Amino acid sequence: MSLSPEQVAEQRAIGNDRENAPVMAPGYTMESVTETIAGIPLSKNIRMGWAVGFLIAFGGMNLLLLSIVWLLYRGVGIWGINSPVGWGFAIINFVWWVGIGHAGTLISAILLLLRQQWRMSINRFAEAMTIFAVSCAGLFPLLHTGRPWMAYYLFPYPSTSGMWPQFRSPLVWDVFAVSTYATVSIVFWYVGLVPDLGTMRDRAKNKLVKFLTGMLALGWRGSARHWHRYEMASLLLAGLATPLVVSVHTVVSYDFAVGLIPGWHVTLFPPYFVAGAIFSGFAMVITLAIPIRWYFGLEGLVTLRHMENMAKVLLATGMCVAYGYSMEVFFGWYSASRYEEYLVFNNRMLGPYGWSYWMLILCNVISVQVLWFRWVRTNMFALFILSIIINVGMWLERFVIVITSLHADYLPSSWGMYYPTFWDIAMFIGTIGFFLTSMFLFVRAVPMISIFELRTLLPQARVKEVEK
Amino acid sequence: MTAHGHKPVGPPIHGMAARFEDASALTAAARAARLEGYARMDAYSPFPIHEMDEALGIRRSILPFLVLAAGIAGCVGGFGMQWWMSVVDYPLNIAGKPLVSWPQWVPVAFETTVLLSALTAAFGMFALNGFPMPYHPMFNVKGFDRVTTDAFFLCIEADDPQFDVTQTAKFLQGLGALEVSEVVH
Structure with a gap:
């Protein structure tokens, strides 16, 4: 039985209960939870709002295409990078996008190991977000090499030149870390999708959809023996993805921390980067979840309980990040090195890019404190605005780390300013377009919530032991 | 002998499938079938049922x-x-x-x-799991397309030593199956 409009309205209302929202609104059946989620990709209708949003995002993606073509034609000179600031927007955006990806893995892997049931409603689209964010991230270092068609040099392959990569370099570690992360994320996401693709195969009316989902479902038939191995594989993948996600941003932080530049050479970087990654990733999940749950009427499945829990994670990781900022200042002062002191006080706080440092503190430390109040955590409008502020703040953090540290290092003779060009900004907006285009296609193409996991949350899924 | 003149290979049917009301009934039926001495069978459900590993005697995977x-x-x-x-x-x-x-x-x-x-x-x-396997005899069972939504099946396979078309069907009926049918290849 499908749900009547009144029941749907009631479930949405329960999901939006600001006082005591459950993980899942009551009254769902196996059929209605399946229909609610699988019905979105299987529906024939293209909704106006989706189409308009998709077209805007697609326009952004074309801007990316244009910027890449122009970049390949003219070279990296079209960007604002110079000497001394050789790492401009490309590296800032790379770190920003990789960081955003981390929330998806955290939700699907770490919360699975911790047996957090509220993970089940948000893991699928958070994982999709991870894949798209990592795709955006991967583009930047690739294009920053200047000759992306030579990028295979970074991989150890037997070449006629007889050379091998330099394994002491964090940049080579980065290639391994990010490519492993992308591969494992895609595999984990696909494994999670298989039973739901089986559901789509069995419910599809359209022949082509039935064929495609049937092939992708690999012949899934819900066998108990398959479920046994399936759950084992999920647990193993979660156990493997957990250290992996920590390692990825640790390696990204090594790109900086292993260098000798004041402001980069800090032992605090790995944990501080990982916390920042989770912070920005959760902000992005919230940015996406709020409009999606509202537009598709999924408030009964992605309830305010989920939103509030995510807001709490934001607050906790925000405090970790704030600790990182304060320790950076402390290290600079305590080092008694004039270069470190100069960097922290004269350059970062009071230098020509001082505005970005204070904006970052405002976005990532001060504004986050409103999350101590339940009223903010359960107010979707306020939470949405705050998540955008945090996304901006985390971008500024990478701006501060990359630009202020590089523009003025040991020798004043090699100081210089960095200004982004039109193409820097165009490519950044372009990746946002690519990311959103992928998200729009994703919510329309596959079930955006893990249906089989939600079925296990239903009271009727529990096995009642009969008297012997 | 079939129309082509070959001897049919293996048992003519895959097994006997029974549909059950919910996860509890399916688990109870699997337990009862094991007690009865059936060994070659499988349960099909829209979500993982943890009790099923013990009920079917599934050994830990390698x-x-x-x-x-x-x-x-x-x-x-x-x-x-x-x-x-x-x-x-x-x-x-x-x-x-x-x-x-x-x-x-x-x-x-x-x-x-x-x-x-x-x-x-x-x-x-x-x-x-033997994937990819787009075809499996179970897909021929009536109503099996609901197994990925809300249907629960138990199938006792024909190569089980105890398998007998009439006896097994009767046994499954006795377990409270909603529907029992032969699974053709």
Whole structure:
């Protein structure tokens, strides 16, 4: 039985209960939870709002295409990078996008190991977000090499030149870390999708959809023996993805921390980067979840309980990040090195890019404190605005780390300013377009919530032991 | 003898399938069938039922050992690759550092470990499950397309020594099955 409009309205209302929202609104059946989620990709209708949003995002993606073509034609000179600031927007955006990806893995892997049931409603689209964010991230270092068609040099392959990569370099570690992360994320996401693709195969009316989902479902038939191995594989993948996600941003932080530049050479970087990654990733999940749950009427499945829990994670990781900022200042002062002191006080706080440092503190430390109040955590409008502020703040953090540290290092003779060009900004907006285009296609193409996991949350899924 | 003149290979049907009301009924039926002495059977459900492992007597999968082996291979392979490339095949003196600077090989070796074990976890599971297998006799069962939504099936397979078309059907009926049908190939 499908749900009547009144029941749907009631479930949405329960999901939006600001006082005591459950993980899942009551009254769902196996059929209605399946229909609610699988019905979105299987529906024939293209909704106006989706189409308009998709077209805007697609326009952004074309801007990316244009910027890449122009970049390949003219070279990296079209960007604002110079000497001394050789790492401009490309590296800032790379770190920003990789960081955003981390929330998806955290939700699907770490919360699975911790047996957090509220993970089940948000893991699928958070994982999709991870894949798209990592795709955006991967583009930047690739294009920053200047000759992306030579990028295979970074991989150890037997070449006629007889050379091998330099394994002491964090940049080579980065290639391994990010490519492993992308591969494992895609595999984990696909494994999670298989039973739901089986559901789509069995419910599809359209022949082509039935064929495609049937092939992708690999012949899934819900066998108990398959479920046994399936759950084992999920647990193993979660156990493997957990250290992996920590390692990825640790390696990204090594790109900086292993260098000798004041402001980069800090032992605090790995944990501080990982916390920042989770912070920005959760902000992005919230940015996406709020409009999606509202537009598709999924408030009964992605309830305010989920939103509030995510807001709490934001607050906790925000405090970790704030600790990182304060320790950076402390290290600079305590080092008694004039270069470190100069960097922290004269350059970062009071230098020509001082505005970005204070904006970052405002976005990532001060504004986050409103999350101590339940009223903010359960107010979707306020939470949405705050998540955008945090996304901006985390971008500024990478701006501060990359630009202020590089523009003025040991020798004043090699100081210089960095200004982004039109193409820097165009490519950044372009990746946002690519990311959103992928998200729009994703919510329309596959079930955006893990249906089989939600079925296990239903009271009727529990096995009642009969008297012997 | 079939129309083509071959002898039919194996039992003419895959087994006897019974549909049950819910997870509890399915688990109870699987337990009862095991008690009755049936060994070759499988349960089909829209979500994993943890009680089913014990009810059907499913032995622990070897998957974790495969993943462990892959992880060890990835770790040894990762270190070995870096050692061979930077010590044997292309030794480079960088700032007088020792050629075997193994602490700096840890990140790459870690990534190869995770990569190989994760791929083994996923593809090993697919392989042990016999995937991809777009066709299976169970798909011929009436109403089996609901197994990915809200239907629960138990199938006693025809190659079970105790299997008998009439007896097994009767037995499944007695367990409170909603519907019992032969599974044709």
